[in-house]
Amino acid sequence: MAAAIETQKLTKSYKSKQLGIVNVVDNLDLYVEEGEIFGFLGPNGAGKTTTIKMLLGIIYPTSGEGYVLGKEIGDMDVHKIISYLPERPYYYEHMTGTELLRFYDSLFGNNDPAKVQRLLERVNLAADATKTISQYSKGMQQRVGLAQSLLNDPKLLFLDEPTGGLDPIAHTEIRDLILNFREEGRTVFISSHELSEVERICDRVAIIHRGVIRRQGKLTELLKGGRVEVEAEGITKEFEDSIKIEGAIISLKDGRLIVDMPEEADVNSLLDGIRSSKGSVTSVIPRRKRLEDLFVETVRDSSRVSMAEGGVEA
């Protein structure tokens, strides 16, 4: 698979009165594969929007390199095949949904009312197409933004907080839309604080904190390390002693056995053993590692490192 986005040591610095020169994005090595949904995560102020703006060529990097769909960042040709939904979209409030989309379509040199209509339907706004943007709710504005981001049939979409402030139904609809984008072969780069959404839809993620990437990889790899807890009754001390599972925490009290084991261990053999020793299994509870755990752990660890290095807690 080719890289949709690749950066090497991409850095953006700003001058701050209190802190001098600060790298708000610091030597970023990012890798996004074509055709995947990539989650770009981090606490407020981590550097997500700044990174997106550099990748789009809206702001210049202080140093480092970046390539988007094989072209150096800032290359104007790429703009025809990428799109961007900003975290705070600004639209001409007096226009209706239809007018707005036709206007943006015209900026690409197109005039395709049928396409505009199709897109309005796709984002579930057909019934509100004649309302002006000033009459749109936040969720409607977000949807019109998504429709706008599809006007040029992009290969790569940058979505900065696409579900911020939306109700749960709108969340689900937008999640489905994003999944459809992947089915259509598009790459989606999505920045979001909605970790459960990200966990459901993203193939790979990066976690950025204070401008530095702290974790990056496949979600399935990053979320390894879950546990499974097996409980059983009618268990003897001999059976407990016979359990040999690496990394397991085992307890037995009044014939009640609890085995807390790594998820990759052989749960079935344990269950078979319990049954053949005439014990009865009362529960098997998988405790998967969640993206939220990984996020909190990552941000906490990197805060500790910064503190140890004499940094300031944000």
Ligand SMILES: Nc1ncnc2c1ncn2[C@@H]1O[C@H](COP(=O)(O)OP(=O)(O)OP(=O)(O)O)[C@@H](O)[C@H]1O
């Ligand atoms: N033009 C600017 N001048 C100075 N500092 C800036 C500028 N733009 C952004 N910053 C700083 O860069 C840091 C990263 O900001 P950025 O908007 O990229 O964060 P973010 O990860 O998108 O946060 P959020 O989740 O709140 O949207 C912040 O500390 C911000 O104050």
Ligand SMILES: [Mg+2]
């Ligand atoms: Mg942001």
